[in-house]
Amino acid sequence: MLVVESQPQSKIAGVLFDLDNTLVPRKGWLRRVFKEFYKATPLLRASRSEEEVCSRLIEWDNDGDVDRASLYARALKAWPEIGGTPSEWVDWETQAIGSAIEPDDEVLLFLARLREFQIPWGIVTNGGARQRLKLAAAKLDGITPFSLVSSECGMRKPEPAIFREAMRRLGLVPAETVLFVGDDPDNDIVGAQGVGMATAWVRRGRQYPHGMPAPNMLIDRVNDLRPVLLQ
Numbered sequence: 001m002l003v004v005e006s007q008p009q010s011k012i013a014g015v016l017f018d019l020d021n022t023l024v025p026r027k028g029w030l031r032r033v034f035k036e037f038y039k040a041t042p043l044l045r046a047s048r049s050e051e052e053v054c055s056r057l058i059e060w061d062n063d064g065d066v067d068r069a070s071l072y073a074r075a076l077k078a079w080p081e082i083g084g085t086p087s088e089w090v091d092w093e094t095q096a097i098g099s100a101i102e103p104d105d106e107v108l109l110f111l112a113r114l115r116e117f118q119i120p121w122g123i124v125t126n127g128g129a130r131q132r133l134k135l136a137a138a139k140l141d142g143i144t145p146f147s148l149v150s151s152e153c154g155m156r157k158p159e160p161a162i163f164r165e166a167m168r169r170l171g172l173v174p175a176e177t178v179l180f181v182g183d184d185p186d187n188d189i190v191g192a193q194g195v196g197m198a199t200a201w202v203r204r205g206r207q208y209p210h211g212m213p214a215p216n217m218l219i220d221r222v223n224d225l226r227p228v229l230l231q
């Protein structure tokens with residue numbers, strides 16, 4: 001559902017998307033990765049249920065708010081029988097993500113429509129090399145006009161520089177004509193507001209934090225932006 005909190009100052013002429021939990025929901029692939037983890041740990045399988053292991057890992061993952069080495073260090077502490085080192089498990093997870101992410105036809109169709117409507121767009125994501133794997137697995141790498149990955153460009157959200165670089169790539173000025181779509185109030189919404197962009201926040205069932213400047217729009221999924229962008 002689309003909720004318009006405040007109309008953008010200008011007609012939207014270009015769109016920037018966050019990746020994780022905006023174009024690619026973590027919820028879908030994360031559980032598939034943890035199920036694979038369970039399959040890959042026979043000694044753990046002997047004593048725990050798949051549901052217990054997956055639930056515990058999802059809890060420790062804290063919606064992605066923990067670095068991967070810390071997550072697997074915690075798993076090793078709780079379940080020493082899994083063996084290996086945190087960094088080996090991080091490498092394992094990176095490989096597993098590639099096959100756990102599935103392309104979302106609805107999202108791909110929506111993005112294809114942006115091209116039909118000649119609306120320039122791109123992806124701006126914080127993270128390392130595995131962001132490229134995600135882009136490929138979600139089949140976004142072949143269709144996105146560009147993607148800025150923080151580890152590659154040496155800038156990260158919410159720094160103004162990465163938003164300005166994205167605007168340069170879009171070829172659009174001024175910033176008010178660009179809509180930034182993301183799920184992170186600080187990195188995505190406040191960051192984009194900082195350079196003067198309009199913003200749409202992906203709610204994921206949450207309330208927007210009190211006391212922070214509100215985004216222009218609240219959405220549940222990117223396709224909710226159809227009436228704003230595709231007419």
Ligand SMILES: [Mg+2]
Binds near residue numbers: 018019022182
């Ligand atoms: Mg995100």
